[in-house]
Amino acid sequence: MLRLTWVQPEDLIGHELRQARQDGREPSAVAARWHAAAGPEAPLTAGASPTPCSPYLRLLAGDLLDELADLPSTLAEHEPTDLAGIVSRCPDWPATTGDRAPASVTVSRLEAAWLGRAVGCLLGKPVEKLPLPAIRSLARAAGNWPLSTYFTARGVPADLLARHPWNRRSATCSLAENIDGMPEDDDLNYPLLALLVLQRHGRGFTTSDVARVWLDELPAGRTFTAERVAYRNLLSGLEPPLTARHHNPFREWIGALIRADVHGWTNPGDPAAAAERAHRDATLTHTANGVYAAMFTAAVIATAATGEHDVHACLRVGLTVVPSRSRLARAVRHAVGLAHEHADAGFDTVVDALHATHAATYHWVHAVPNTALTAAALTHAGGDFTGSVCRAVSGGWDTDSNGATAGSVAGLLAGTPDALPERWTAPLKNRLATSVGDFDGSGFDTLARLTLLEASRP
The missing domain is CATH 1.10.4080.10 (ADP-ribosylation/Crystallin J1)
Incomplete structure (x- = not known):
């Protein structure tokens, strides 16, 4: 099944709950309703959760997104957009x-x-989405730390690459040994x-x-x-x-x-x-x-x-x-x-x-x-x-x-x-x-x- 990323309500609601807390809104009541319905957390690195949710959860997520949008913000005075x-x-x-x-x-x-x-x-493409310790370990293993040139897989132990794989879409064109134009x-x-x-x-x-x-x-x-x-x-x-x-x-x-x-x-x-x-x-x-x-x-x-x-x-x-x-x-x-x-x-x-x-x-x-x-x-x-x-x-x-x-x-x-x-x-x-x-x-x-x-x- 096609899992469209970044737009499905059930994948957006977790991010919106986090954003609400950051911009001075109180989302606790909405969050409680979502979690009581067994709604999933926001995907950590991908734009869509791995499995589809029920039609009920999708409808609920849309309604809750609307409710969150109506919550007042305590930071609005200091953070305008106009x-x-x-x-x-x-x-x-x-x-x-x-x-x-x-x-x-x-x-x-x-x-x-x-x-x-x-x-x-x-330079940043192959390590996008990787946690900070992984970036440091991969660079050190290649003798490239402190970082001074493009990342490479040459000399990096296979077990380290298995634990911290390069960005899937980028490794084939952004590691030093693979670069051929931008x-x-x-x-x-x-x-x-x-x-x-x-x-x-x-x-x-x-x-x-x-x-x-x-x-x-x-x-x-x-x-x-x-x-x-x-x-x-x-x-x-x-x-x-x-x-x-x-x-x-x-x-x-x-x-x-x-x-x-x-x-x-x-x-x-x-x-x-x-x-x-x-x-x-x-x-x-x-x-x-x-x-x-x-x-x-x-x-x-x-x-x-x-x-x-x-x-x-x-x-x-x-x-x-x-x-x-x-x-x-x-x-x-x-x-x-x-x-x-x-x-x-x-x-x-x-x-x-x-x-x-x-x-x-x-x-x-x-x-x-x-x-x-x-x-x-x-x-x-x-x-x-x-x-x-x-x-x-x-x-x-x-x-x-x-x-x-x-x-x-x-x-x-x-x-x-x-x-x-x-x-x-x-x-x-x-x-x-x-x-x-x-x-x-x-x-x-x-x-x-x-x-x-x-x-x-x-």
Whole structure:
């Protein structure tokens, strides 16, 4: 039987119960009804439980999802989703340069950013979904710890691989011995979609324009978590921003963050504009901290794109577009502080502290811990390319997404493709696989030129 992932009510309810507790709602009564009916817990790593539930449980789950949506939140005052509310809670919101961002980014810097994003994603792909101890054990067994290059199965004992198998979909194309160009991944598909949105609708694009491009160009099977729920909601006739809220327990997960790079790349030196455009994109699928993660990332990247600031300044600017009392802002400040405090120690110390703080509360794909980890990795590495991507991936959680974002920022700071070590970029063969639009087989140099056109467009 087909077990459709990320959309079945009985698989969503457990995630929504957890999300409700995180965003200040009291779900105990609803949880008691679900457990009394023998409803299953949320799947830990997959998008669907292994066996179908009864028709009764499916109907009950749908009803309970509606009840949870109506519960009041004690955090609503500090964590709005509308842009005006966000800006009003950001006392240091940056000044904008106007409707047109200055074209102060170079095609070489953009190519380094595209390459950096691909490298970081590829590094993290084989260990996605693995627990932190497994990542460390696999790397150590291959003599690759602290992490310094792509993962490999060479030299890793068979019994260790049996206990901690690589990501099933990724091992054949992302281990060092198997890499042959950049394989398809949602962490690269979404920047391509954002580029298409700008090409077709310009800087004034709307959230509905994003939805139209998705429906035209993004296969439903290439979406996951919040994006798949929003896709389903669109096909059910719902419109943004309801697409982000209806039966969507993943609305604060990492999906909007991984779509933010292009908005930063095309608004160099204008973090306010980058954040505002990331907000338009993100609210198709996300709310509150899920949106803030995208805005933070876009602002960091817009600041880095000019080549005039170090990574610490970029991260400080990123925080100016996040409500200061939100969970995401607090988590990022804490993570950056840890990285500074342990600057002379191994990054493992920082990672262990972050996991001790967040792992029991948040799902491993949630935006709050992953954004914090990425900020800590960039800080601890001082923006160095290899140090940034390796630290981001070595910290676990959503390894390929964190590696991709760290690689994008560090690639911008490096400034040119030649500044990225060849051991990272040569296996990519300047070739990207994708099912989005006409981009399959594109080179990163071509993507950089297309991005520069959008950065220069009025």
